[in-house]
Amino acid sequence: MSVSSNSSLFTLYLICISYVFCAPDCPVGWIVGYDECYLFHQNPLTWQDAMVYCRSRRAHLVKIETEQERSLIQNIIEHDLPGIYWLGGKDDAIEGDWRWQPSNEVVNETFWNHGEPDEFTGNEDCLTTSEMEQGLWNDRACGNYYGFICEQS
Numbered sequence: 001m002s003v004s005s006n007s008s009l010f011t012l013y014l015i016c017i018s019y020v021f022c023a024p025d026c027p028v029g030w031i032v033g034y035d036e037c038y039l040f041h042q043n044p045l046t047w048q049d050a051m052v053y054c055r056s057r058r059a060h061l062v063k064i065e066t067e068q069e070r071s072l073i074q075n076i077i078e079h080d081l082p083g084i085y086w087l088g089g090k091d092d093a094i095e096g097d098w099r100w101q102p103s104n105e106v107v108n109e110t111f112w113n114h115g116e117p118d119e120f121t122g123n124e125d126c127l128t129t130s131e132m133e134q135g136l137w138n139d140r141a142c143g144n145y146y147g148f149i150c151e152q153s
């Protein structure tokens, strides 16, 4: 076997190995993301009940950390599963201090829709997105009933 076919076989081997180790192994019915698995639920729940549900599936409400991840979720809700969805962010402890739950990590990169967050009626502490907002973010009242996205990493 020539050196060049050996090295291309080796490259192929590396691609296969990295695919096996890098592609997330998602439960049946979950959508495969870049590093994570997503479950889109269209049955509306409050933010709190949505979080409890995700936990029961050994997951959490989705934490969107990059434009790549935001855009993947936008594509899914625009093309396949339209609706308003809860995300994992909250600012109920300190107004304007957005944290991912349950980890309480600071929401570093934000993707707010124009004019948001507006704390409409003084009572909007939970993060949502929808196809009407092109997958950008809006704060909404945590006691409202919306669909939600669980994430398993």
Ligand SMILES: [Ca+2]
Binding pocket: 036, 062, 063, 064, 065, 069, 151
């Ligand atoms: Ca994520």
Ligand SMILES: [Ca+2]
Binding pocket: 091, 092, 095, 096, 119, 123, 124, 125, 126, 139
């Ligand atoms: Ca708020």
Ligand SMILES: [Ca+2]
Binding pocket: 116, 117, 118, 119, 120, 124, 138, 139, 140
């Ligand atoms: Ca709002």
